[in-house]
Amino acid sequence: MAYDFDSVISRRQTGASKWDTLKERFGREDVLPMWVADMDFASPPCVQQALIERAQHGVYGYAVRTDEYFESIMGWMKNRHGWTIERDWIASATGVVPALTLIVQAFTEEGDGVLIQPPVYYPFKRVIQAWDRKVIENPLVYRDGQYEIDFADLEEKAKQAKVMFLCSPHNPVGRVWREDELRRIGEICLRHQVMVVADEIHADLIYPGYRHIPFASLSEAFAASSITCAAPSKTFNLAGLNTAYTVIPNAALKARYEQMAAKASMGSINVFGVHAMAAAYREGGPWLDELIAYLEGNLRFLKEFFAQKLPELQVVEPQGTYLVWVDCRRLGFAKEELDRFLVHEAGLAFDEGHLFGDEGVGFQRINIACPRSLLEQGLNQLHDAVERVVRTRV
Structure with missing residues (x-):
């Protein structure tokens, strides 16, 4: 190696x-x-070198998203996942969990249902309950040493929900959802007008024989009614640099998300994180x-x-x-x-x-x-x- x-x-x-x-x-x-x-x-090493060069500049003032920032994300999504996204779809986030917090505040009201699929990443439930929303559970089915989705239960539970947090790939059970599974999820959520929020932070860490498919890439309808949360943090070990972002093809949804980010004073980005992400996506x-x-x-x-x-x-x-x-x-x-x-x-x-x-x-x-x-x-x-x-x- x-x-x-x-x-x-x-x-x-x-x-x-x-x-x-x-x-x-x-x-x-x-x-x-x-x-x-x-x-x-x-x-x-490319990340370390980018950080050294930025540190040597000596001035660490407020940062903005540069052309390099947007181009690195678009290039990575295209080259690694076959998903062509547009610059205007990208919004910044200090982390995926903070992004989920903004989404819950922007797109739900107190008492609204948010759907999750336990056993699942525990901050999902914490975020939902912290803002007095209702946790709606569609438990995964453990069968023959592997986990599957109970689609009949999902159909029923979607009737009670306004938003679904989709963990893809799934943390902690490690499932990489197949295209047919993602399409069924999307069709159910469209049928019941549930917005899908796809946490795809582990998307780059896929073992041979499997392929991550971005949920929003499957259809225009899915893209228009979903938000994708992503970051290079798990992939390249950058969690401390606040490099998360969201991909929101629907302009109205994106405007609403960014309005909430501004309201919460969560629109700033990390001056080192910008360079670390660009280097990682370009050369990593x-x-x-x-x-x-x-x-x-x-x-x-x-x-x-x-x-x-x-x-x-x-x-x-x-x-x-x-x-x-x-x-x-x-x-x-x-x-x-x-x-x-x-x-x-x-x-x-x-x-x-x-x-x-x-x-x-x-x-x-x-x-x-x-x-x-x-x-x-x-x-x-x-x-x-x-x-x-x-x-x-x-």
Whole structure:
């Protein structure tokens, strides 16, 4: 490989949420963090160089979206996903979750229903409830080790909703939705006048054999009644640079979104983020290809480890993302017991499955975007704890 994904970079005491909030989040500092969705890899060299050059300028005043900003997004969407978008469709966001907050405020009223598909990224529910909207759930169906959409239930639930948060690819279960699935979602939402908000932040992290399809690219009708939320942050590990954006083909919807952003004073962008994103989208493709190959190796390593040493655990194999959803129910722990076991016996910080909804009880989300040596360390700690605590039960 031309790029180094094996070197362990110390992130402690760098203000990294993943590593420096362990005491507050898990009650201990001496756990191996494999929870929040950022990577323990350095961003691509092209990004680092762009940031160095911008830093050397020495003046870091208010930033605007340049031609390079728009062209990098349009080029990436066209070249990576086959989606031709227009400059006027792009609106900035400080993050995908802040964008969802603006969307809820702009397009719903108190008491309106917002549809989600649990077990799903937990800030979805938090945003909905924070603004006194009603959470409408269309739970995914777990069958034969994989997740599917209950379309009959979705049809009924759409009657109660004004907006649907579509997680595509899905976090945490790792599904990359097929075209026929996306079309059925879109047709149901059109039928019931539900606006689709597609969170496509993991769109670039797709394993071989699968393909991400931007929801809005499937038809003019879908594009006109949807908002796509995207960012290079997961792809290139830029979460701290506020590089999210929305794609809104419907001019009236875009104007409404931007009016709410202005009202909330959330229209500014990060002076470094602009340059980081442009460099990543312009030059980061080869790095991303190698990253996906490395993640695929990590996933294979984890699956083989579980098969050989931890058969009690079932991996829900992801089709995309660097997050692995693991069924831990055969360990026999109650909800909080499983959390305590992992932290205090295995010394591991995973994202607890129940955070993603009741359907996630007994599951854990593991972030495998780390050097393989750290992944191996974590899996060995998990095996030792299972051997010591679970397998010795009478």
